[in-house]
Amino acid sequence: MSPIALAPNVERKLVQAARKDKSKFGPLYQHYNPYVQEFFKYRVSDPVMADELTSVVFEKALNGLDNFQWQGIPFSAWLFRIARNTLIDHYRRSNRNKSFSSLEYLQDLPSADKEPSEQVESMFAEELLYRVLQELPAREKEIIMLKFFDGYTNRVIAQITSLSETNIGTIIFRTIRKLRDLYRDGRD
16 A cells, blocks of 8 residues: 555644644544555554554654644655654664564465465465565565555655665665575575
8 A cells, every 4th residue: 555645735734723733633543554554564464463553653743743843744744754653663662683673474465366376376375475585684674664665755764764865776776686686596
């Protein structure tokens, strides 16, 4: 699911209304909730934990709404920075060095579009992709997940990670090359 940002003027009006009256935060929540849930779905292996982390993000956003500044950064980028920091906090608290992504629970989901033999082949490819992703450093893995699993542009990824857009493009280019080599080696 790639994020669909609200038009800047619509987003600004919704944020201003929610600042004046917290009960008007609903439209922002309804719009961005599926995207934040999707963000966590691929990063924690427990769907219940993904829901809990999503709730934490929106609670932090609602409580910190008065601190949000319009400095060329859309509300959605600010929200996903909160999500990223919440994920980091979650892993710090749990004292696990578990990966930012987990495709394990997705392997068992059948696809109505594929034949059983294609499903098995797809499972092996996903398992190999999962293993290859685990070999990446955390920063590269996070950027690849944001780009290809969440569908964010380099500009939004730069805003979320506090890196430059050029740096994001370079990291993606080099990481894809590295992934290609690791994937090729894994298939041999």
